[in-house]
Structures are given as structure tokens and as C-alpha cells.
Amino acid sequence: MEPTRTLIEAIHRCSTRCVLALTGGGSTASAQLLSVPGASSSILEVLVPYHPHALVEFLGHSPTQFCSATTSQEMAQRALDRARWLAPGEATLGLGCTASLASDRAKRGEHRIFVSTADYQAVRTWSLILLKAARERAEEEAVAAALVLHALARSLGLSHDVSLPLLPGEHVEEPAGADASIRLRHFEQHALFFAEDGQLQTETRWQPDRPVVLASGSFSPLHGGHWRLAEAASLLTGLPFAFELSRANVDKPELSEEEARRRVAQFAGRAPVWLTRAAQFVDKARLFSGAVFALGADTAARLVDARYYGGDEQAMLEALTTIGGLGCRFMVADRAVSTGIVSLADLPIPSAHQGLFAAIPPEVFRLDISSTELRTRGFF
16 A cells, blocks of 8 residues: 555544644645545644735734744644644644745745644654755645655654655754743743634733723633623623633642643633733733723632732732722622622722722622532533
8 A cells, every 4th residue: 555645544543633734835735634534533624824914814923934943833833722622622733834845936045844743742843955946846845745744643653654755965854852842932921812713812912902801710611600790791891801711820729731721722712811820810900901800709809808918918908009000990790609699798898999899780690600519510
């Protein structure tokens, strides 16, 4: 049997679901993958953002170089984000290929190919410089397609391989090791924005002149109460809403990257969400000046409880002053707890900070269920 077909059959037998993003070359690999039965088991989607504007839109920003290792890595990460949205809870992989091949006009630079793959363990990159003017365009495309299949096989841990039609003097730079620093690079930032389609917007920045309602939570799981809380606050303020999930929590260990991605994926196709490491609301206010935070009365109670500031009441008052100074405020919904209903009126709000808080009338919304209760009842 032809080695390429044997390799592709092995790829299709893997349990990993893949999204491929290809520009400048390598698209023949997608045709080869889709021409072998079983492709629906492994290939979720193939994207070809070929025009520069299309690639800019796909990445969310204009790359410094359109054909580079960095761009292929960003494409792979984008493809992984897409795969996670399309196949939540499954093993996924993103592949990005960017190539500069022979065309109908002479190129001053090198003819080169970069292929990267991204999964939950690492980002890996393969690169190849082609001998210039040694092949026709179709021949260079065949090399790019072969490198795509080679990188895919290696990333999936397959022993099968495809022959790379290299010329004397050409050499594929294989990844020296899994570069976990690339995978984590975005999470070193203070806040990440995932658009409603589930894609990470790498160049998005908070715009304090365009305030929104932010519903913050751990979302384990996301449920209807979260949505209705955000919608109620949005209705009362006239502002659009988004969600905020913090990997850090005052009472719990930090979320792993995989768990953070799983929780973020719950919003894909439904609403935008910010991923942060802001454990306290004073930290959130520093990130999202001018925001209106929607929360339940039980969460609001922590804002004015000195225990959550190391027992220091002065630290609590200073935090509220900082939050107010950053133009933030709170919309608070009544909360059903084991001892009854807790409302904003029950909370010991310091008199100097009463203006930071406004109640969501119970006839508009009351929070009667929690993620913890849903887990206890076995719904998730």
C-alpha cells in the first residue's frame, strides 16, 4: 500500500480531533487527508486564510512576518482554540502551516515552509528552507504537503512517516523539544479575551470608555443562573454583558490550563468571556476600570468582610475606595442560601461606599441555584 495512504489511515485511527490552518502552501495535504476514508474521525476543519487580510482576521492581529515560525505557531494555537470549540472534552490538536513558495513573480527572499502543531502539552515547529529555483511551484507544494503530514504524524505519536522529497543540501529543522513556553505565553498576560465564537483575541485590550457588565464566577459548571444574572444587570444598566473567569481564587488552588480551557469552552458560540488571574474584585477593577460587576449577595458579602483581606478592615475599606476610584460598581442580586434569602439590604456596606452598590430587584432576577448544588445533585 502507498506509504502516504498508510500514514493517513493511521492518522484517522487516532482519537485526536484536528483543525488545520494553512496559508501560502500545504493545502494539498488537506486534500490527501480528506480523500482517504475515515477523515471525519480525525479532521474537524480545514481553514485556508490565504489572502493577507484573511490571515490577519484569523490571527486577530497583523503578524510581523506572514511566513515565519512565530506565525505558524500562532496559527496552530488558533487552530487548537477552534478544535476545542468544535470538540469540547475531546483530545484535540491544532496545526498551522505558512509557506512562501514559487509564484508567478520572482521572490527576493528564500522559499521556506514552517509547520507548527499545538496541543495541551506543547507547541512544536518544523521548518525547511528550499533550494531556490530548483523546483516548479507544484513540486514545492508537494514538499509542503509532505511536511504537514510529517508534522501531524510526529505530533500524534505515530511511528508511520511520509517520505519528504528533499534535494541535496536541504534539511528539515525538527523541533528540539516541546516548547511549553509558547503554549503558556498568552496566560502570562493579565487578561485574555475569548470572543463569542470561542477564539482567543490576542490583540484585544480592555476599553474603559466602552463599559460593560461583567458577570464573574468559577463557572463549574456554567448554568442558567449565570446567564439570567448577566442579562438582568445588562437590562437595568443598558450595557452589553460579558463574563469573567479567574484562574486564581482566594479559597481554592489555581485552575490548571486544561481546566481553564474547559470552562472557557462553555461560552463558545454563546457569549464573550475574559480569562484572568484576578482573585479579588479590587484586582478585577484594576483590569476592568469602569466595569459594572454583576454578582449574588453571597459574593457581595465577601467584598465587605475583613476576613477576605487577611482580617484587616482597613485593607477592606482601601480596596473599596480603589474600586470606586476606578469607576467600577456592583449590581447585586438576592441569593437563596440554606438559611433563607440574602439581599443587598442585609449586608454591612460601609456608609462611605454605599454608592458602589445597587440592588437587582428580585422581581427582575433572584439567584436560586449554584454550580455547587448542580454538582451535588449529579447534573454535572
